[in-house]
Amino acid sequence: MKTKIFKSALPFMVFMLAIAFAFASEKKTDINESLAVQGYVQKNGACQLSILCDDTGGPACQDADGFIVHRVNNGTFCSIPMSQWR
Helix, strand or coil: CHHHHHHHHHHHHHHHHHHHHHHHCCCCCCHHHHHCEEEEEEECCEEEEEEEEECCCCCECECCCCCECEEEECCCEEEEECECCC
16 A cells, blocks of 8 residues: 555656755846946946846936946947946
8 A cells, every 4th residue: 555655656756856855946136236227427438337127128227426227238338328227
């Protein structure tokens, strides 16, 4: 009797354990962390490193001096305005 229960319940328990481990090993990322992108400000004719912003839309992202923060396009030109990071 014990063998019959063991043989029928073992595959079910292994399957449930595999599902539990699949969810337990999932990497959790904070939503705000995944939206953060390094922004740049156009000052003195060059893009300078600035604060973290995002691209999701909303109010324009500005640094402490009031300059609008952009994403770098083609490596040297700040052309894509970014939104405030929440």
